[in-house]
Amino acid sequence: KQEVTQIPAALSVPEGENLVLNCSFTDSAIYNLQWFRQDPGKGLTSLLLIQSSQREQTSGRLNASLDKSSGRSTLYIAASQPGDSATYLCAVISGAGGTSYGKLTFGQGTILTVHP
Amino acid sequence: DAGVTQSPTHLIKTRGQQVTLRCSPKSGHDTVSWYQQALGQGPQFIFQYYEEEERQRGNFPDRFSGHQFPNYSSELNVNALLLGDSALYLCASSSGQLNQPQHFGDGTRLSIL
Numbered sequence: 001k002q003e004v005t006q007i008p009a010a011l012s013v014p015e016g017e018n019l020v021l022n023c024s025f026t027d028s029a030i031y032n033l034q035w036f037r038q039d040p041g042k043g044l045t046s047l048l049l050i051q052s053s054q055r056e057q058t059s060g061r062l063n064a065s066l067d068k069s070s071g072r073s074t075l076y077i078a079a080s081q082p083g084d085s086a087t088y089l090c091a092v093i094s095g096a097g098g099t100s101y102g103k104l105t106f107g108q109g110t111i112l113t114v115h116p
Numbered sequence: 117d118a119g120v121t122q123s124p125t126h127l128i129k130t131r132g133q134q135v136t137l138r139c140s141p142k143s144g145h146d147t148v149s150w151y152q153q154a155l156g157q158g159p160q161f162i163f164q165y166y167e168e169e170e171r172q173r174g175n176f177p178d179r180f181s182g183h184q185f186p187n188y189s190s191e192l193n194v195n196a197l198l199l200g201d202s203a204l205y206l207c208a209s210s211s212g213q214l215n216q217p218q219h220f221g222d223g224t225r226l227s228i229l
Contacts, residue, residue, distance in 0.1 A: 004158070031214050043120075043206055044159075044220040051215055089158055093214060101172045102147065102214055106158030 002027045002094045006107035013080055013114055021075040021110045023090035028071050031093040034104070035064050035075050038087045047088075048075070080114045087111050118143060120209050120221035128227045129197050137192040137224045141209030147171075148190040149218070150182060151206040159206055165190050166212060194226075202228045 003026045013019055023033070032051045036044040048057045048064040050073070056065040063076040073090060091104040121140045129135050141148050147166045151159035161174035165184035179195045188209075194201055204225050208218040 034217055036220075041204075041225070043122075043222040044208075046217040046219065049215075049217045091158075101164055101166070102149065102210055102212070102218065103161050103164065103172055103174070104149075104151075104159070104208070104218065105161070108156075108158045 002030075002092060002105045004090060004092060004105050004107040006088075006090060006110050008110060009108070010111040011113070013112075015080060015082060015114055015116050017080050017114075018076070018078050019080055019112070021077070021088050021090075021112070023073040023075070023107055025071045025073075025092050025105075027094055028068050029094060030068060033064075033066055033073050033090060033092045035062075035073075036089045036091065038089060038109070040087075044089065077112075080112075082114050082116055084114050085112055120207055120219050122205075122207050122221035122224050124224060125222070126225045126227070128229060130229050131197055131199060133197050134193065134195045135197060135226065137194075137205050137207075137226070138189065139192070139207030139209075139221060140189045141207075142219045145209035145211050145219070146188050147210045147212045148184060148188065149208045149210075150190070150192045151208065152176075153204040153206055153223070155203070162192070197228050199228050202226060 035047045050066045061078040087109040089109045091106040149164040150162040153159040163173040184190045204223040206223045210218045
């Protein structure tokens with residue numbers, strides 16, 4: 001059974017800092033990994049999707065890396081801003097090919113607060 | 117291009133009642149998945165619908181059922197509501213291709229009194 005863990009559970013940083021959020025998963029046989037952002041009381045916004053064959057993906061100030069063999073992914077946020085404050089969730093699709101049908105297994109999230 | 121839309125936004129029910137939540141997928145998507153997110157937790161997979169059939173199911177009791185219509189929209193039904201069913205219910209849609217991201221709606225906040 002796939003389990004996803006995110007560390008730290010909460011993080012508070014001053015504006016402008018670079019930061020790293022961590023995600024680990026127990027079964028390395030994943031199809032892909034997706035990072036999401038969730039604002040309070042809202043749905044999930046997809047940030048980055050990394051295929052199992054890829055090592056990293058970048059979008060603006062965000063960079064996500066994937067080390068499938070060790071079961072780890074990191075989300076790097078450069079020059080953090082107060083608007084980055086949200087909960088960040090990582091999720092994996094396990095299994096090879098279409099057997100998983102896209103079921104996402106989520107971590108519990110990291111609550112990020114960026115203060116001015 | 118409308119994204120994933122869910123209705124209603126909020127719902128209050130009492131124990132033992134039944135509830136129906138609705139989801140319209142993003143244009144071009146044919147696969148709909150439902151997730152339950154308790155406060156402070158990550159979403160948990162309930163089930164997925166494709167071609168009007170339940171294709172995969174998570175560890176949820178039979179009180180949770182669903183339906184997908186020919187236009188790909190979907191409903192989640194929960195019978196005999198329990199206090200523990202209070203949560204944010206999220207709908208995600210996709211094209212069915214695993215190399216594409218899934219898109220989520222804003223959810224329905226269900227409160228059981």
